Amino acid sequence: AAGVIQSPRHLIKEKRETATLKCYPIPRHDTVYWYQQGPGQDPQFLISFYEKMQSDKGSIPDRFSAQQFSDYHSELNMSSLELGDSALYFCASSSPGLGIYNEQFFGPGTRLTVL
Amino acid sequence: AQSVSQHNHHVILSEAASLELGCNYSYGGTVNLFWYVQYPGQHLQLLLKYFSGDPLVKGIKGFEAEFIKSKFSFNLRKPSVQWSDTAEYFCAVRQTDSSYKLIFGSGTRLLVRP
Known part of the structure; x- marks a missing residue:
């Protein structure tokens, strides 16, 4: 069965650079969630989208922005990168609709290292 | 703010031993509760x-969990662990009256010795 795809899987950037992380949800899934997992920490919710509109926002820095496109894939844009942004970024998708019984399926994550 | 606590950060067991991982959450309303597993590199x-109903939930690979509302707990159990259960386990909570985001616990690293 198709799973959530994230690209790239690994990314190395310098401080103050920008990065774009991509998430391709499971086909026919219309909701995407982004989570950040720092070293030795639990995943923290960043932002979510439903039908291309932002549905919720968590502890996402102002330097980060995200959007969901017409094909339901989502991109997380990160600017002015800081050392503390080094983390594993998970994307999850669920569907259809914004139902509370919908399970979130997680992608493999993008490991971002900021030097 | 809602939070999830996992009391055991590292657990080491021998194969065939029984497992119980604790999870407590702090939210007085209705919640959905989850246990996720993350195998190395996956x-x-x-x-x-x-979600509702029978508080004893059975999952995959012989795992089960019991929701005790009065204790705000959702502990994970397995009667007999295997070496292949070596992984990190996360408890997660989702409020049903607001967002659908998951709030995760800090995780428990389980090492099962053959």
Whole structure:
């Protein structure tokens, strides 16, 4: 069965650079969630989208922005990168609709290292 | 703010031993509860979930969890662990009256010795 795809899987950037992380949800899934997992920490919710509109926002820095496109894939844009942004970024998708019984399926994550 | 606590950060067991991982959450309203497993180098996978009904939930790979509302707990159990259960386990909570985001616990690293 198709799973959530994230690209790239690994990314190395310098401080103050920008990065774009991509998430391709499971086909026919219309909701995407982004989570950040720092070293030795639990995943923290960043932002979510439903039908291309932002549905919720968590502890996402102002330097980060995200959007969901017409094909339901989502991109997380990160600017002015800081050392503390080094983390594993998970994307999850669920569907259809914004139902509370919908399970979130997680992608493999993008490991971002900021030097 | 809602939070999830996992009391055991590292657990080491021998094969065939019984497992119980604790999870407590702090939210007085209605919640959905989840346990996810992350095998080394892999993504989060759902082990089991509780939405309503029977508080004893059975999941994949012989895992089960019991929701005790009065204790705000959702402990994960397995009667006999295997070496292949070596992984990190995350408890997660989702409020049903607001966002659908998951709030995760800090995780428990389980090492099962053959």
